[in-house]
Amino acid sequence: MSDQHGSDPHGSSDDLPEKYAGHEGEMQAADEPIRNPGLPEHTWRPTDVDPKAERRAERQVAGIFGLAAVCAVLFVVSYFVFSIGGSPEAQVSQIGNLGASNVALGGTLGLALLLIGVGLIQWARKLMSDHEMVEMRHPARSSDEDREVTLKALNDGLEESGIARRPLVRNSLLGAVTVLLAPAVVLLRDLGPTPNQVAEDADYPGAGLEKTVWEKGMRVVRDVVGTPIRPGDMEIGDLFNAEPELVFAVDEEGEPILEGESLLIAKSKAAVVLIRMDPDENKPAPGRENWAIDGILCYSKICTHVGCPISLNERKTHHLLCPCHQSTFDLADAAKVVFGPAARPLPQLPLAVDSEGYLVAQSDFREPVGPSFWERDSQASTTE
């Protein structure tokens, strides 16, 4: 065998030609530095040879199963014993910082399951046969005979169908099935309106990708409480989260004008931040010289990256940081991106003061707010 090896410098190295595939085992054996010593002798476990140990293991396993049953009963008990609900009337019992019900249910269920698992595995390890068995493998491929028969059946079938001889039938079938894709796609059409349809037909204000509910004269009001803001309410360095007045507006009967879906859509585009800085620090973009009131600037709160609301203000630098992906905008420099993955400045809302001295919008945003999209014409932005 070693002679054979010596004469063939490539040995049975990889890349064996197909012809060797069948003799692989022998080839390897010839080249192996150490012969496969064969299966090691089976060693008996204490439970195999000592009836006492066997009975002990039996009791052990049964005991574990018994404990599991106890835990399952305790689960049922805990279910009825511990109350849940956070209302002040029903004082909820606690274990640690967690609700007692949850801890007890999870603990008992977990232990019951774990013990069944442990018992089963202990049974397998200690009491079931531990003789290693050997099974022969078969190649994944079918036998040559099977392949031949299958190939013949396939060819016969194809031949009888005439799919090769009748290209007209075949191609028209392919064509028809391809066209059938159209109904499948078209069926999904009514999943939603197109952006244009929304912009033109939607029955709520500020619809579409390019618009928000802001309009000329709409007051900028505080977030959450909805009270209007006078310039004097803000100190230099202050940052207010604000909304358009419409978000809080009610009709004659006291019902909110925007509710549910239309409210969320309005907020998702119209949320703004107000910041007051020393007017000398602000470097307005060309055409935006009269958008600020006494150093108060208003920017969209919706990040131009993927649309998170931005709110982390760095008071000293006028930098606004998005908590999602850390895009940072310089509010004193037309909200240009100074850091992070966003590519565009935050859109700015032109401000004015109404007759009662409250901050209002001069108009809607002059460019779409939020993340970029294909149809967005970013070059034709702010100046009108």
Add this chain to the structure above:
Amino acid sequence: MSIDTSKVATSNSSAALADKPNRVGAAANWADERLGLASLAKKNLRKVFPDHWSFMLGEIALWSFVVLLLSGVFLTLWYDPTMAEVHYEGSYAQLRGIEMSGAYASALHLSFDVRGGLLMRQMHHWAAMLFIASMMIHLLRVFFTGAHRKPREMNWVIGCLLLILGTLEGFTGYSLPDDLLSGTGIRAADGFMKASPVIGSYMSFFLFGGEFPGTHIIPRLYVVHILLIPGLLLALITAHMLLLVYHKHTQWAGPGRTEQNVVGFPMLPVYAAKAGGFFFIVFGVCALMGGLFTINGVWLYGPYDPSKVTAGSQPDWYMGWPDGALRIMPGIETHIFGHTISWNVMLPILVLPIVMFLVLMVLPFIEAWITGDKRDHHILQRPRNAPTRTAFMVALMTMYGLFWAAGGNDIIAIKLHLSINQITYFMRVAVFVGPVIAFIITKRWCISLQRKDQEDLLHGYETGIIMRSPEGGYSERHLPLSPDRAYVLAAQDRDPDVIAELEAGPSGPDGNGVEPKTGIAGKLEGVRQRLRLAMYADNVQKPTREELEAAHHHAEHEHELQAGAEGHAADGHQFDGHHSVEDDRLRADD
């Protein structure tokens, strides 16, 4: 110690209890006459599975999927996938009286007004994490041990699809409670879609049924989460398991194990008990975690409000790596003919994950193309014995890990008091440089380990016993490995001799004048040859039989020389754990 096998317990005896009336037999007969299962079961009931702890990783994934199905069904009984606005009046006082979506209200109801509801919610979430984590580790095990090689390439592809679907399933799942955090995730997903060229805003409007957030997204994600993806997962898991049974499990090299057999324990009863027991253990661990560790406490976040966000917003950990790529991507956008192309979103979140998964899926095929190996492989390789492959996966892992860390750049900045800007700049470079460094280190490390194996095989293991020669020199005593251990080390595959191939020239290693390929095929062949060289050239090959015999001969000679100096004082090294010591005694006992 000799063993009295006459007392072998009944469970190990092979005598069948044939004469007793057999109820199992009757039931089996009833079933077989109607279903004809015997011919199928004949092969599989006693099917042999090899034993190794690492073969359990995929099993964790399988069982956590079952836990997900069970706990998920429970959740559907109360969860209400509606975005209609409701006024919360449940028992969680902090949110009472607040407007929220019906979905969020039902998640709160499940958590605070259904006994065991919170437990099931948390079990479901923990099991989901376990599902994805165990799939990833299982994938690494398979790749590092070469279990993805022929004939198992298709099962590798199925496994990759399972990982993708599992990730999507996780995303749709944690979006369903419609809390502030998950709503922020959906908002970001809306931004991702809008960044797709040409069809982006249409995709967004169709999926959301109009403008973000609309009222359709939660019910639609719900259908995807409980019907579409689970159905696909179930089908693919079935295929994965069927192929596993058909191919028979891989096994580690060892005495008696060959490429032609599989050595282990039978399905019935040992693996039925072990795997069945393991299901209960996975289930039990999920239940304990659900009971003891809060996860996704949606009541703390409040209902979704598009104008609000929490600091430190992060997706579930398995979505972290594309999020990290998104964070460190420079803000590049192109404006062309009145249109916007958002490279800053598209590349990291749409292109990168797809490319990564495609690379993952084709790895077995690329490897097979480079090696040209057409053989079936059922004996696993130790990671060190395929240094290039191991190093490549470690490079991918490093890249993944760096992206993942970048996804927590804000947390890192806060915890380690670093500048978030510097972390981000560092990561931009590190995701490219890190994998290269990891590749080089891992490859050299593997080769060093191969050398160590080679040393052990040729010269024996280090006993830790220092010998002093009569001349006063010191040397460490080496003793031969146990035959089983030596066989395991010597059983690795021998790599192709690429240097010889190279010397033989383009006509091929056998030099029998195969027509050299030209054109693109020729160029590809050249690339392949270079890759082969890089893949194999530095690997350590196991010794040939002659080398081994020569080395052992030499060692014996050494021992003879040392024998005189050996004395008996240092005896006892047979108790070093490398040998069976049953019949040995310390000399003091004699």
